[in-house]
Amino acid sequence: MFRDMFRSTLLAASRSTAVRALVESAPLSRLVVDRFVAGTGVDQALAVTREILTDRLVTIDHLGEDTTDRARADAAVETYRTLLRRLGDAGLADRAEVSVKLSALGARLPVDAEKIALDGARRICEAADAVGTTVTVDMEDHTTTDATLQAVQDLRLDFPWVGAVLQAYLRRTESDCRNLAVRGSRVRLCKGAYDEPASVAFRDRHEVDRSFVRCLMALMAGAGLPMVATHDPRLIAIARSLGQRHGTAYELQMLYGVRPQAQTRLAAEGERVRIYLPYGTDWFGYFIRRLAERPANTAFFLRSLITG
Numbered sequence: 610m611f612r613d614m615f616r617s618t619l620l621a622a623s624r625s626t627a628v629r630a631l632v633e634s635a636p637l638s639r640l641v642v643d644r645f646v647a648g649t650g651v652d653q654a655l656a657v658t659r660e661i662l663t664d665r666l667v668t669i670d671h672l673g674e675d676t677t678d679r680a681r682a683d684a685a686v687e688t689y690r691t692l693l694r695r696l697g698d699a700g701l702a703d704r705a706e707v708s709v710k711l712s713a714l715g716a717r718l719p720v721d722a723e724k725i726a727l728d729g730a731r732r733i734c735e736a737a738d739a740v741g742t743t744v745t746v747d748m749e750d751h752t753t754t755d756a757t758l759q760a761v762q763d764l765r766l767d768f769p770w771v772g773a774v775l776q777a778y779l780r781r782t783e784s785d786c787r788n789l790a791v792r793g794s795r796v797r798l799c800k801g802a803y804d805e806p807a808s809v810a811f812r813d814r815h816e817v818d819r820s821f822v823r824c825l826m827a828l829m830a831g832a833g834l835p836m837v838a839t840h841d842p843r844l845i846a847i848a849r850s851l852g853q854r855h856g857t858a859y860e861l862q863m864l865y866g867v868r869p870q871a872q873t874r875l876a877a878e879g880e881r882v883r884i885y886l887p888y889g890t891d892w893f894g895y896f897i898r899r900l901a902e903r904p905a906n907t908a909f910f911l912r913s914l915i916t917g
């Protein structure tokens with residue numbers, strides 16, 4: 610109950626420009642942010658990628674979302690294309706892919722939003738194809754689910770390896786899992802990071818966990834590649850046992866900076882583990898979602914502000 614209120618309050622505060630200004634200007638923010646973000650530029654992102662690739666795989670996210678400016682949307686596309694070229698030049702593209710948010714590519718622009726975002730995503734897929742890697746389209750709040758899944762379906766006509774993300778907290782997701790668990794598909798299943806109403810989402814965390822297990826069963830019984838994105842030890846254990854029972858290949862995915870020892874332990878045990886690695890200057894929204902997932906993170910952050 611307290612946890613839910615805390616999460617909703619923090620996610621609501623993240624829409625306040627005053628809170629944003631306060632957090633971004635706080636002198637120690639950067640140190641705390643660095644736990645979750647691999648620096649601001651592509652060189653730093655590639656350096657961290659190289660380290661992780663010693664035992665795990667990577668999906669790189671260039672931070673940014675909710676762009677309402679066409680020039681910024683175009684710049685985001687170019688940033689991804691440069692990143693992909695650099696991954697290819699460095700010989701890392703066989704083990705590192707990218708994750709993309711459609712709202713960073715223009716999906717919230719006032720006119721032609723869906724077309725602009727889809728064209729941008731297509732250009733990113735072309736660059737990924739050229740170096741032999743893949744793209745996964747992140748999922749944002751529930752108002753975007755249909756449009757995002759439609760975009761993934763459109764992209765997959767030309768780039769069948771494009772991955773989708775489904776959020777177990779949405780009531781619709783078990784059915785989406787069944788529809789998407791087809792040959793060649795790549796589906797990342799996560800709990801979901803936004804503050805959604807009870808009309809569309811399970812609000813109780815036990816219900817979210819039960820939904821996650823039902824979704825896992827649908828994906829593991831299907832013909833695609835399940836990408837199990839959670840740090841929850843019980844759900845990871847269930848995924849491993851379902852994968853073994855069905856003889857299904859799968860990936861475990863975790864966020865950079867979250868349970869790093871578990872990440873390396875699972876890799877050492879022979880699991881295919883992929884790390885979601887964000888970089889860039891637009892870290893605010895991503896950072897607040899990470900704080901909202903764990904009250905202890907917020908306490909640590911507030912302490913660092915007070916003690917300096």
Ligand code: FAD
Pocket residue numbers: 746747748749774776797799800801802803838839840841842862863864867868884885898899900902903906
């Ligand atoms: P939780 O119950 O939140 O956490 C389980 C345990 O993991 C906690 O007890 C704690 O020990 C640890 N933990 C979890 N989060 C943190 C944290 N922030 N800091 C410290 N410890 C933590 N969400 C979307 O809505 N759309 C996406 O596209 C999306 N992509 C994702 C991609 C990947 C690879 C991953 C791993 C997550 C993604 N998420 C996405 C976020 C996801 O929806 C959850 O919000 C997040 O993973 C926390 O849920 P959990 O499954 O780890 O379970």
